Amino acid sequence: ARIVHVAAAQMGPIAKSETRKDTVARLVALMREAKSRGADLVVFTELALTTFFPRWMIEDEAELDAYYEREMPGPETQPLFDTAKALGIGFYLGYAELVVEAGRKRRFNTAILVDRSGAILGKYRKVHLPGHAEPQPGRTHQHLEKRYFEPGDLGFPVWRGFGGVMGMCICNDRRWPETYRVMGLQGVEMVMLGYNTPYDHTGHRDIDSLTQFHNHLSMQAGAYQNSTWVIGTAKCGVEEGSNMVGQSAIIAPSGEIVAQSVSLEDEIINFRCDLDLGKRYRETIFNFAKHREPEAYRLIVER
């Protein structure tokens, strides 16, 4: 067995008025709780440092910029790295990233993986951006990720760490089979992701009741079809009037949920994940080298 003891650190709502310092203190408390349960790695959510700001049309550039990190770690996020190092626990963290390249501001929805010594092992930028670039009439909450972020330009790499092969994606990425498959082809053994999923996101009331089902369906299918653990961490509850899905889950390579949150608040769930469990699928039904037929898949990579 190759055990990675992992925790998903679900968060309840982050108010618009909450400071970075307050939010980081919540994350540090969750990290300590994860460590007290024996975890080696804690998975925080998407955009874990602020309220989910893409729900608003923000015209003032300084106001928008304030939601982004220009350095990681920066003065306000340093306590996360210091605590991780002191406790010997790794973490996945989602945040809004602002970089200036050739005098141009570039914005990404980003996640990093930090090892147990507090060093950044890898960075991922969200590829599948949902929502719109322009505000939609008649909506109480916008979803302007296409306005506030560029599609990620780093692909879906994997990293050796925590005794295995680790991968990352973010929220809407989890609904796309290509996300998992690109990492699966690189032998991924654990995919970490955070999500902010408002209930009313399709605008179709009749399918709204399936929101929770589709959340788990996507992650369970991704896990099974690629012989990998999937750790999905929500930011949930009613945040600034927007109702968001919880049900954070730790999913085995069988596709089974082995741990699930029960609240819509800050909550740790944890599980001792055996990375070797993926082998029984990877070496049989999903032996890619033996059974894949890439010639039949060409359409997949065409526009």
Ligand code: CDT
């Ligand atoms: N954050 C994020 O990607 N949320 C989407 C729902 C919004 S779609 C307009 C998701 O896939 O959960």
